[in-house]
Amino acid sequence: MAETPPKGVAPYGGPAGGWGALHAVANAVRKEMGTSANTRALLEMNQPSGFDCPGCAWPDPKHTSSFEFCENGAKAVTWEATWKRVTPDFFAAHTVSELWTWSDYRLEDAGRLTEPLRYDAATDRFVPVGWDEALSAIATRLKALDHPDQAEFYTSGRASNEAAFLYQLVARAFGTNNFPDCSNMCHEPTSVGLPQSIGVGKGTVTLEDFDHADAVFCIGHNPGTNHPRMLTTLREVSLRGRPIVVLNPLRERGLERFAAPQSPETMLTLSSTPLASAYHQVKVGGDVAVLKGIMKALIQADADAVAAGGAALLDHAFIAEHTIGFEGLVADLATISWDDIEARSGLPQHAIEEMARTYWTAERVIICYGMGITQHRHGTENVRQIANLLMLRGNIGKPGAGICPLRGHSNVQGDRTVGITEIPAEAFLARLDKAFGISAPRKHGHNAVHALTAMAEGTARTFIGLGGNFALAMPDPEVAFKAFRGLDLNVQIITKLNRTALLTAQHSYILPCLGRTERDFQNGVLQAVTVEDSMSMVHASRGGLKPASEDLRSEVAIIAGLGRALLPDSAIDWEGMTADYDRIRDKIEEVFPDFYDFNARIRTPGGFRLRVDASDRKWDTPDGKAHFLVSSGIGEDDGRDDDTFICTTLRSHDQYNTTIYGLNDRYRGITGRRDVVFVNAEDLAALGLKEGSKVDLVTPTNRVLAGVTAVAYPIARGAVGAYYPEANVLVGVDEYDHLSGTPAYKSIPVKVRRHADAAA
Structure with missing residues (x-):
């Protein structure tokens, strides 16, 4: 039975x-x-x-x-755009201590914030405060710091280009480059690894390139949940009869088959389109091994073809003209055995050779990747190896081919483009100084990990968050929560209540802002903001809904108001830029020449694409060449033994980053809960467990995710999957890719133990 x-x-x-x-x-x-x-x-x-x-x-x-x-x-x-509102009456009815006991889902589900608030420790409640009073008090606390570097200015990718540009201007005019950013938690390996390889930390493809690709490789991402509109593009590739090769530890429905809601025939016939032509369940953390295996097979096949008098499989002309480091890559691959590749990747040699064959028989190939590649201790190395593979056949800088990092938030790439970076280039700072008559600091600032460390050690005293839910998103909640409670000042510019806003410091403020769906009128004129998508297209965004409250201000207005209060003697025209966002874009163009004719070009439907030199085979590297970059071995030691699993964190289908829309994960068959861990059925049996067993995940440093329910799922042997951010308790602040600073959310060594309170 x-x-x-x-x-x-x-x-x-x-x-x-x-x-x-x-x-x-x-x-x-x-x-x-x-x-x-x-x-x-x-x-x-x-x-x-x-x-x-x-x-x-x-x-x-x-x-x-x-x-x-x-x-x-x-x-x-x-x-x-919910009808629910979080008014002063809500806070009068609920203390912060009570709200802390609510789930993260329930906190945000309470609705939209309606007016600025400050924390009153005597009553343990947030109480209304006027905008001018709040901004003045925040500025006073900032000016009381011993040094501007005691402040952390965090940015979420939900911010517009205009808001992000003003935000970095305020912080730099104040005197710091401390810009922890959501990029640090997701695609920083792209921003670090790709400039060293191809001269730019962005993807090289456009959406139209998918119409011309002969093959698409999807590595370490789940489009059905994290970027569902991509499914329409993959469907079109499949309908053209082109292979889609998937490398992913879990079987994900959004990579297997798709029914397009826009297709009446599909919906009426209950049919669907197969997506993956080949699906390979690589071990968690085995990506470098399998990528090197594909390259090893390709180079051997190229040598065999040339020796037999046939055509070369490598693009030797591209390699000779555009790259350096090829010989080093070949030498490195020769030192790696197939036995080691198989053991580390979890895939047999013949499967890897079949992937290589698909790759070399396609004239134009796109490789897409997500956080399953980047959120590892060796995330930057993963990205570099993808670039290496593409360059071997000249698959960068030609139509229908290239590298495609799949970004998260809609403007996470744009924020970085307009200056949200802790390691600014001198040329950028010089133009910023000239445009605004300031002297920006040159000392490099804090990324997300460094910011949290500084807060925990007491060397950072203030945190200002432009969107996001930083404390919940970062590793080790115990450290993060304690760090926030020890601050002098915590300011959250948000639309809804979240966990980080409840981490009250000596002085805490909530500054509610307009959402992207809402009308933003300044001086009676409807304003537009801009965003940059993952393929470097910049376009305008204009909300059309009535704001949730008359007391809300736009992010631009809040940031400019802070600038006025913090820097009263500055010559920066905060009022003028708030009144007309075209003036902000004029300044962006002045500081970033690639935004030439900015205001004219965003008035063109669809916007415009920023310059990506690698798309035209121009390499913005010191020597003007693309670089094959060698990584030693086949990935860092993951600490695995016969009794150790590697845990990867996952997003459910009812969430976006730390925002939980509901408690279902439809495609994985989960309803009404999040307290689960996905385990291969054979691994469950080997552990003497069964589906439904209560288990603990325990790291070598005794971090514990306790009492989760084991669910049998098609995941690679030796791997388990648990939901983010709940599983962040398993990740230490010091467990990150030391090349990029990205936390290792997807390579966590754990033991799976029967829960102590469970029945035997």
Whole structure:
């Protein structure tokens, strides 16, 4: 007799998308919007005259349709455009101590914040405060610091280019380069590794390149949940008969098959399109091994073909003209045995050789990757090896080919482009100084890990967050929470209540801002902001909904207000830039020449693409060449033994980063819960456990995720998966890629132990 599965666990048989997605959108609309006129916002999302989706950074097609959004994009909009409000009456009814006991889902589900607040320790409540009073008090606390470097200025990728540019201006005019940023937690290995390889820390492809690709490799990402609009693009590749090769430790429905909600025929016939032509479940952390295996097989096949009098498989002309370091790469690959590659990757040699064959028989190849590549101790090395593989056949800088990092938040790439970086270039700082008559600091500042460390050690005294939920997103909540509570000042510029806002310092403020869906009028004129997607396209975004409260201010207005209060003697025209965002864009153009004719170009439907030299085979490296970069061995030692698993953190289908829209993970068959760990069925049996067993995950440093329910799932042997941010308790602040600073959320050595309180 078959065993009864644990509560809330049942296989999902449908495809990604399809009726399941439409039902989920309808439920989200009913729950958050009801019969509100705000539902029209869904038809304005990702349209030339509308607003940019506040979710992922997948680009818009040149010819948008009337239905250009996905399930998770719709959830992001309904979450922001909800009818629910968090007013002063809410805080009068709930102390901070009580709110701390609420789940993260419940905190954000309470609704939109409506007016500025300060924490009153005597009553343990947030109480209303006027905007001028709040900004003046914050400025006073900042000016009381011993040094500007005692302040941390955090930025989330939800901020617009205009807001991010003003934010870095305020901090640098104040005197610090401390810019911990959400990029530090996700794609910093891209920003560090790719400039060393190809001269730019961005992808080289456009959306149109997928129309010409002969093969697409998808490595370490889950488009069904994290960037669902990509599924439409992959469907088109599949329908053209081109192979889609997947390397991922888990079987993910969004990489297997997809039913396009925009296709009436698909929806009426309940059909779907197969996506992956080959699906390889690499071990967690085995990416360097498999990438080196593909390159090893390719180089051997090239030598064999040439020796037999056939055509070369490598693009030797490209290698000779555009690159250096090829000989070193070949020598390194010759030292690696197939036995080691198989052991580290978890894949047999013949499977890796088959991937290599698919790669060399395709004239144009795109490789897409996500945080399954970057969030490792060796994330930067992973990125470098992807670039190496592409360069071997000249698959960078030609139509239909290139490297495609899949960014998270819709403007995480744009924030970096307009100056949110702790390691600014001298040329940028010189132009900034000239444009505003300031003397920006030259000392490098803090990334996210360094900021948290400084806060924990007491050398940083102030944290200002432009969006996000920093304390919950970072490793080791115990350290992060204690660090925030020891601060002098915690300021959160947010739309909804979250965990970080409840970490009250000696002085704490919540400054509620407009959402991207809402109208932003300044001096009676509707303003537009801009964002940059993951393929370097910059376009305008204009909200169309009535703001959730008359007391909300735009991010630009809040930041400029802080600038006025903090730097009263500055010649910077804060009022003028707030009144007309075109003036901010004029200054961005002055500081960043690639934004030439900025205001004119964003008024063109679809916007414009920023210069990406590598797309034209121009390499912005010191010697003007692309570099093959060798990494020793086949990935860092992951600490694995026969009794150790590697845990990778996952996002559910009902969340975006730390925002939890609901408690379901539809494609993985989870309903109404998040307290689970995904384990290979054979591994469960070998451990003497079964699906439904309560287990603890224990790291070598005795960090514990306790009492989670084991769920049998098609995941690579030796790996387990648990939800982020709950599993952040397993990651130490010092466990990160030391080349980029990105925490190792996806390579956590753990023992799986029966939970002490569970029945034997």
